[in-house]
Amino acid sequence: MFALSEEPLENIDLKGPLVRRDAGACVEFRGMVRDANQGKEVSSLEYQAYAGLAEKEGTKILKETTEKFEVLEARCLHRTGHLQIGDLAVWVGVVSVHRSDAFAACKYIIDELKQRLPIWKKEHYTNGDSGWIRSDSPSAPATGGDGEPSN
Amino acid sequence: MFALSEEPLENIDLKGPLVRRDAGACVEFRGMVRDANQGKEVSSLEYQAYAGLAEKEGTKILKETTEKFEVLEARCLHRTGHLQIGDLAVWVGVVSVHRSDAFAACKYIIDELKQRLPIWKKEHYTNGDSGWIRSDSPSAPATGGDGEPSN
Amino acid sequence: MNADQKAVSLLYFALLREQRGLSAESCSTTAATAGELYAELKEKHEFSLSRNDLRVSVNGDFVDFSQTIADGDEIVFLPPVAGG
């Protein structure tokens, strides 16, 4: 299950559907808005998504994941809208019988979606500047990934 | 912070202390008691620990982790006592600036503690049998790791 | 309306939305492919992103820039993404 959410992910029972009697391992990834990037103080983050295509591509990534790895279930929610420091931007949860599959699958999902989802993020800095981040550049954005402002 | 817990981990605010403004990524691992292992139906699991040494060794693993990987914080709690299917046996949580560090550190912690912590687990099967699991054998135990009954 | 002329819908995101100053528009074009259409728009609206920076989708699917466009298509030029 992949979904975009305008609602804060903090208000959602993310893990509930991952509870299974046959699951031995659960790996979760959370990407949060952090207070600094590339030496600049970040004040907030804004996410835009091309919703229809993002949900299609997100669903495709999860389907690939269940084909590539031995997982029982994989889920991902991604925020849109204006986020503050500490807010949850993305959550990935995977359950499997054995732990190595859950780790590999969870990492695959977040790596792929950072490259492929039609979602854009703009960093707002405390000095008043702002910039769109690109995940294909070598340095790191404010949520634990890689990227730098594109303008 | 490493700790053993006789109290169900479900009753504990595990992630609370991992909230930080400078964290961009959080990776968590949960090992749960699953309902089958090696083709046998598992009814419950019993954990024994040499508490003093386990806490010392767990603390050492976390210290190694913060030296090896760029993490802001790493925590682990391990249950002891008698657990039922679905119960949380172990939880590992890591926060970092970038996600690759959190993934690598979280996996390192669970891999090491499965090999090194003086904790023993006995599987009880629905057919009335039971057996102590060893993590150094090639097959898989009832919580997402590797091991087989040692008797 | 010329036989080559098509009416397409455009959606803009991120930097393109800011440079265009709107998030969606209808546009009449004689461009045969998505690539030709972007070249047209880039010149007209002075978009700073080059085609190499972009991906393109038509009617909700990723396609190549060589994709032929048809009347009524919904076309999106996607700036470099950064989910997560």
Next chain:
Amino acid sequence: MNADQKAVSLLYFALLREQRGLSAESCSTTAATAGELYAELKEKHEFSLSRNDLRVSVNGDFVDFSQTIADGDEIVFLPPVAGG
């Protein structure tokens, strides 16, 4: 008490606890090393685990089987572990 004779505390876990039928005991031994002590105990209590399956700790630290033991030591022979 013989000059070689030491009183040590033993803790048992998992399979060793079951085979010994208790979780802790005091024991008087003339064994010089942890390895010698295990050999003694293995024979006396018919433990099924061989030394190669075990690790040993003395006074709360992992040590080698060649570790010399002293009066008052707390000694634990650790069966194969399986945390998590």
